[in-house]
Amino acid sequence: MDRGQVTADGCHVEVYLLLPPNGEAEIVHAAVPPGASILELGSGRGRVTHPLLGLGHEVVAVDDSPAMLAHVRAETVCARIDDLDLGRTFDVVLLGSHLINTERDEDRRAMLATARRHLGPDGRLVVEWHPPEWFDTAASGQGGQLGEVTLELADVVREGDLLSATVRYSARGQRWDQEFTCRRLALDEVLASADLVFDGWLTADRSWFAARRGDKAKS
Numbered sequence: 001m002d003r004g005q006v007t008a009d010g011c012h013v014e015v016y017l018l019l020p021p022n023g024e025a026e027i028v029h030a031a032v033p034p035g036a037s038i039l040e041l042g043s044g045r046g047r048v049t050h051p052l053l054g055l056g057h058e059v060v061a062v063d064d065s066p067a068m069l070a071h072v073r074a075e076t077v078c079a080r081i082d083d084l085d086l087g088r089t090f091d092v093v094l095l096g097s098h099l100i101n102t103e104r105d106e107d108r109r110a111m112l113a114t115a116r117r118h119l120g121p122d123g124r125l126v127v128e129w130h131p132p133e134w135f136d137t138a139a140s141g142q143g144g145q146l147g148e149v150t151l152e153l154a155d156v157v158r159e160g161d162l163l164s165a166t167v168r169y170s171a172r173g174q175r176w177d178q179e180f181t182c183r184r185l186a187l188d189e190v191l192a193s194a195d196l197v198f199d200g201w202l203t204a205d206r207s208w209f210a211a212r213r214g215d216k217a218k219s
Helices: 013-018 024-031 049-054 105-117 132-137 187-192 214-218
Strands: 037-041 058-063 075-078 090-095 119-128 143-146 149-159 162-171 174-183 196-201 208-213
Touching (some): 013 162, 049 058, 090 105, 105 119, 105 196, 119 196
Parallel strands (some): 037 058, 037 090
Antiparallel strands (some): 119 208, 143 149, 149 162, 162 174, 196 208
16 A cells, blocks of 8 residues: 555545445445445545445446545546536435535535436435534544544634544554545535435434435425
8 A cells, every 4th residue: 555645635545445334335225225326426445335335236436536446346437526427327326425515615516416417317315414513513632443543633623614624543553634624504505506405314413314306306
C-alpha cells in the first residue's frame, strides 16, 4: 500500500483499506427489494460495495479515484458524480459517506441531479447524512473504534450552518488526518430542489433516509 495515495477530497487510500464495513450494506439491503440493482455514488475502495454484492445485489461502483477503484470487485466507473450520465437507470441509487452534506450548494444540486437521473420510475434513493442535531453535538475529542482503526474528531469549528473539523485515524503506529467541512441541511428543501420527496427514515438515529422521484409521488 502506498501511503502517498490521497484522493482529490483528501481521503488516504491506505487507511480506507484498513476500515471494515460498519453495517451500511445491511441498512441498504433492508430498505430495498431483494436483488435490486444499485448505483453506488462515491464507492471508495468498495467497503460497502462488497457486502452488497454478498447480499445478492448487482452494484455499479462510481468514484473519481482510480486508486480507490483498483480495489473494487464489481463493475466500476471512474468519474465525478456531478458529471455522471450512464444512460441507464437503477432500482436504487446509494449516496453514502455524508456526501450530501457537502459545503457547496452547487455541488449538492449536481449530485442530487445525478441521483435523480439514474433512478428508475420506482427507484429509491438511499442516503447517509449528518442530521441537523449532529451539528449541535459534534465536539473535539469524540471518537471510536472501527476494526483496528481508532477515529477521533478534532479542531471542530462552527460558522453559521457550516462545521469544519479534522478526522484523525490511527492504526499500526501511524496517523492520518483528513480535514472536512459540511453543511447543516433543511432536508425537505434540499430534496424538493431536485424533484425528490422524502420516503422515510432507515435508522433510529435518523442518519439514513430514503427518497423517491417527485413525479412518482404525484402519480
